[in-house]
Amino acid sequence: MRTTIETISRTAERGERFTMVTAYDYTSARIVDRSNVSAILVGDSLGMVVQGHDSTLPVTLDEMIYHTRAVMRGAEHPLVVADLPFGSYAIEEDAVRAATRLMAEGGCQSVKLEGGTAVAETVRRLVSLGIPVMGHLGFTPQSVHAIGLRVQGRGALQARRLLDDALALQEAGAWAIVLELVPAELAQAITDRLEIPTIGIGAGPGCTGQVQVWHDILGLYDEFVPRHARQYRTFAADAAAALDEYTEHVRTGAFPGPEHASSWDAAAVALALSEPE
Ligand code: KIV
Numbered sequence: 063m064r065t066t067i068e069t070i071s072r073t074a075e076r077g078e079r080f081t082m083v084t085a086y087d088y089t090s091a092r093i094v095d096r097s098n099v100s101a102i103l104v105g106d107s108l109g110m111v112v113q114g115h116d117s118t119l120p121v122t123l124d125e126m127i128y129h130t131r132a133v134m135r136g137a138e139h140p141l142v143v144a145d146l147p148f149g150s151y152a153i154e155e156d157a158v159r160a161a162t163r164l165m166a167e168g169g170c171q172s173v174k175l176e177g178g179t180a181v182a183e184t185v186r187r188l189v190s191l192g193i194p195v196m197g198h199l200g201f202t203p204q205s206v207h208a209i210g211l212r213v214q215g216r217g218a219l220q221a222r223r224l225l226d227d228a229l230a231l232q233e234a235g236a237w238a239i240v241l242e243l244v245p246a247e248l249a250q251a252i253t254d255r256l257e258i259p260t261i262g263i264g265a266g267p268g269c270t271g272q273v274q275v276w277h278d279i280l281g282l283y284d285e286f287v288p289r290h291a292r293q294y295r296t297f298a299a300d301a302a303a304a305l306d307e308y309t310e311h312v313r314t315g316a317f318p319g320p321e322h323a324s325s326w327d328a329a330a331v332a333l334a335l336s337e338p339e
Contacts, residue, residue, distance in 0.1 A: 065100050065141040067172060067194055067237050073100070074259035074270045082143070082261055082273040086112050086129045090276055091136030102137055103273055104130045104144040104170065107203070111277040118203045121147045123160050130168030143196050144170040148204040151175050157184045161193045174240065176202035178227020182234040189235030197231035199224060200265065201243035213264075215244045228252050228260075240273060241265040243290065264290030 073080050082101040085091045086108045094102055108129055109121040123146075130144040144164050151157035161173045172194035175181055185195045200214040215224040224244065231239055238259045241249045246266020253260040253268055262269030277283040278291035284298045311317035 064139055064171075067141065070100055070141060070259065070271075071237065080259075080271040082271060083279070084108075084273070084276045085133050085137070086276070088132045088136040091133040091140075095137050095139050099140060100271070101141040101143060102133060103174065104133050104142065104168075105174075105275065106145040106147050107275050111275065111283055117206050118145075119148045119206075121145075123147055123150050123163065127164060127168045130164060130170050134169040141172070142170040143172040143174050144168050146173050146175045151181065151184055154184050154187055157188060158191065161188050161195075162191075165193055172196055172237070174198055176204050178224070179230040182230040185231060185234040185236050195234075195236045196261075197228075197236040197239040198242065199227050199231070199239055199244070200241045200249075203242075213243045213245060215248045221248050224248065225252050225255065228256055232256055232258050238271075241269055264288070 070080060080100040081098075082103050083094060083099050084105040084107055085094050085102045086104060091102060104126065106118040106121040106126065108125070109115045109118045112129075113121070113125075115121075126144055126147050130142070133142060146157065146160055146164065150160035157175070164170060164173050173188070174196040175184070176198040178197070178199055181197075185197065188195050201209070201211065215221050228239055228241075236258065238261055239256070240261045240263065241252065242263045242265065244252075244262075244265040246268060249260065249262055249265035250268025253270060259270035261271040261273045263273050263275075274291060275288075278288060279294050281287075281293040281296035282298050282301075284293070284296065287293060308317065
């Protein structure tokens with residue numbers, strides 16, 4: 063059975079922590095499906111870790127739908143949340159169209175969008191149409207060129223604004239809020255003042271749940287490891303070693319072996335390929 067928003071909200075009410083991880087394709091969704099992770103985020107971080115861009119901004123709605131569909135084919139159990147990409151929800155009517163497509167064509171159970179008070183009315187509209195919305199505050203990657211890649215909410219004014227944004231999202235009907243790169247004490251204080259779950263990334267242990275990027279925690283992209291991530295495995299190094307082993311085996315003739323192909327009688331092959339008399 064699939065995890066629902068209600069299941070996650072109840073988990074949070076009981077004070078139990080939960081996890082969300084990004085996934086962008088069928089195979090990784092199958093792996094999450096075998097784990098105890100509650101939710102998948104089809105994040106627009108795919109623009110960086112899958113497509114190789116230097117920000118999330120170039121990701122299109124069609125690409126988000128494409129990846130969400132692939133994830134949905136693999137994820138039977140986790141709740142699936144997909145990001146509305148940059149520019150797709152700046153105007154309310156566009157937001158309705160984009161979120162409707164992401165839900166209907168992508169098949170996810172919730173959308174996520176970035177921003178606070180400025181997007182509260184959009185959140186209200188989407189929720190009124192039956193589209194569950196997850197908010198995203200603190201460092202919001204789609205605004206990287208405006209705010210810089212840095213911790214958000216330091217200083218009384220910024221901290222107060224962050225809390226007001228969180229309360230505005232909650233009041234508008236968001237069911238959860240991602241807090242990214244927020245001082246741990248502030249994330250804890252915001253979490254304490256909200257009724258809906260917070261999901262932290264670089265925001266300390268006081269959030270209700272945690273989210274991490276697939277490539278970061280599995281060590282698939284190890285040229286840069288963000289401070290907020292812990293590498294639980296080093297699969298990039300393992301994969302490179304495996305590829306070297308494969309190359310070595312092909313060079314030495316250790317692979318492929320007889321078990322890796324079907325066989326036919328050599329005499330029959332010779333006969334079949336012989337020139338007709
Ligand atoms: O796109 C993404 O992966 C995200 C997470 C970092 C929360 O928004």
